[in-house]
Amino acid sequence: MYIKKNSLGMLLQFQETPDSVIEHYLTPCLDRFEKFEPHIHAFIHEENRETRILRDIEALKRKFTDVNKPPLYGIPVAIKDLFHVDGFPTHAGSELPHTVLTGEEGSLIRSLREKGMWITGKTVTEEFAYGGLIPTRNPHNLNHTSGGSSAGSAAAVAAGICPVAVGTQTLRSISAPASFCGVVGFKPSKGRIPMDGVILLSPSFDTAGFFTQDLPSMEYVSAQLIPEWQEFQSDRKPVLGIPNGIYMNLMFDDVRTAFQEQVKKQEESGYKIKRVDMPWSDEFIYGDDMLRFVQGEMAIVHQALFEEYKDIYGLGVHNAITAGFGIDDMELERYRKGQISLRNDLSDIQEREAIDLWISPAQGGTAPLWGEQTGWAGMTAIWSYAGLPTISIPSMTVNDMPLGFQCIGSYGGDEELIYWSKQVSKALNPDYKTKGTKKS
Structure with missing residues (x-):
């Protein structure tokens, strides 16, 4: 180490x-x-x-x-x-x-x-x-x-x-x-x-x-x-939300077991936890719309350079930019409008359900072997799409490798997210370990 x-x-x-x-x-x-x-x-x-x-x-x-x-x-x-x-x-x-x-x-x-x-x-x-x-x-x-x-x-x-x-x-x-x-x-x-x-x-x-x-x-x-940072304090525990649907299935079984144990510890520490239906479809979470959005904008960003240096780009990036050229402005604009719509919908749900933070594992598994993939977007991409602040907290060890506990705040609520994450982290057990490699 x-x-x-x-x-x-x-x-x-x-x-x-x-x-x-x-x-x-x-x-x-x-x-x-x-x-x-x-x-x-x-x-x-x-x-x-x-x-x-x-x-x-x-x-x-x-x-x-x-x-x-x-x-x-x-x-x-x-x-x-x-x-x-x-x-x-x-x-x-x-x-x-x-x-x-x-x-x-x-x-x-x-x-x-x-x-x-x-x-x-x-x-x-x-x-x-x-x-x-x-x-x-x-x-x-x-x-x-x-x-x-x-x-x-x-x-x-x-x-x-x-x-x-x-x-x-x-x-x-x-x-x-x-x-x-x-x-x-x-x-x-x-x-x-x-x-x-x-x-x-x-x-x-x-x-x-x-x-x-x-x-x-x-x-x-x-x-x-961070510009215009405002100190935040509260004398209460935050209410924690867990998304229903396919989102919480995008992880290995051992990670799910570890997370469930951590949720239990949060409840035992006096945190109220709600499981909530989310304003997105399982198809959107599991599909390739967000990736197409990235590739479409990537093609625009790289257009001039790509024309001159396309033979120098690595294969993965080259293919992504090429795919992005096939995504038209109307599709990209639909994705951009969807970002604002989802951000507003999440804000409405947080207000209606009195949820302060969403929680989940920060990744669906621990670090893959070097030379393979470098992570999974399943637990993170939707929050990035909506523009919400997120934080990964060192919290657990699975198969002798670290895994983060993710807290997600409301848009613009960065100060609240960090303040409450410090509270939430006190109930986490960083020495928790589990074995196994089964994937759901």
């Missing part, structure tokens, strides 16, 4: 001596990178990485000379290689020339710099966040995948190389890696984080998010990096 603790839990100890934050993280970051990175392959190769980091830290100290440092001062962060970062080429997991992909930094990267963070490196992603074999291994077991497409970001946090990493999600790209690597993965509501300066896959889905090792760290980072 290549796991090390490296959360933000000690951060408050350094408020009066903020330069100690740099010293607290710098040496472990460099040491753990040297020790673990040759095995987990979380980062894009960078020549003279350590020299660049030391230079950046000296520039950080010169920039923030006041006693009162910004709230994230001295904290290292890893960035998924879909984000443009000044001084780094953008490859996006692709063989296309980086000169045609690299662009200017966007709002999120500028914000984390202004809050005092330093960049430990860019992390591995599947080709254009869609597909393709990647080198990243799961720090819990190198024979398994760390997920996709934010694989490198999740693995870097799980290995303790950095306490925070940035990723993106279209259908499952934060939730799956977080679940498989045993870290917290937060996908905010669609639109809460500006997506300028990012190579998009499907603009109607794509959302930036974060990985940390624990929920307090996630709350702290989100409060600093």
